[in-house]
Amino acid sequence: MTETDHGVGEAVAARIERRWAILSIVIVGLLVGMATFIGIHQATMPQGRVETSDPKTLHLSGEFVESNLGSTLEADGSVTVRAIGQQYSFTPQCIVVPAETPITLRATSADVVHGLLIEGTNINTMLVPGYVADLPIRFKAPGEHVMPCQEFCGIGHQGMWGKVKVVDKAAFTKLAAGRRRLTCVD
Ligand SMILES: [Cu+2]
Secondary structure (H helix, E strand, O other): OOHHHHHHHHHHHHHHHHHHHHHHHHHHHHHHHHHHHHHHHOOOOOOOOOOEOOOOOOOOOOOOOHHHOEEEEOOOOOEEEEEEEEOOEEEOOEEEEEOOOOEEEEEEEOOOOEEEEOOOOOOEEEEOOOEOEEEEEOOOOOEEEEEEOOOOOOOOHHHOEEEEEEEOHHHHHHHHOOOOOEOOOO
16 A cells, blocks of 8 residues: 555545534434424423432332322312322323313332323323322313323333323312312222
8 A cells, every 4th residue: 555545545534534423413413403392392391300209118108109099189279190100000090180270290100110101292201210200281171091101111011001081170070079089990
């Protein structure tokens, strides 16, 4: 190989490297742009504060004991929904909520990482053991939404589905009368 050949080879390598460097910057820029667009357009954003839970004692005491899961009508008229994901189901399996009402969904996992997605809404979160996902929701109209686990969680993952039943506000108030928590399972 001559001196000139060597020089040409170097120039070619430098050009290719520069091209790839530019391409990787463009890809990063594109991903940041997508995240920004989704954040603004679909109001998808990370939770404001970190809350923890202990998966080992989840079923024994505290907010996520079984008798506390489901929808609760709060004194201010809003609704709080508490749910847990475990291999391979959600508890409650069917969530009932009113339309046109501010709802806070609070959920966590009892074992491995699960996902919670409510079809037709911007609710799409991971349920990480040890942490509480806290999300605001509001449904415009009554209807039914499927709620699959969207995070591969093991051999039975594909069978992990829940349901959200949105009912008329007045119907929900009637259902909730005299009851501390509601689900559409019982
Ligand atoms: Cu799962």
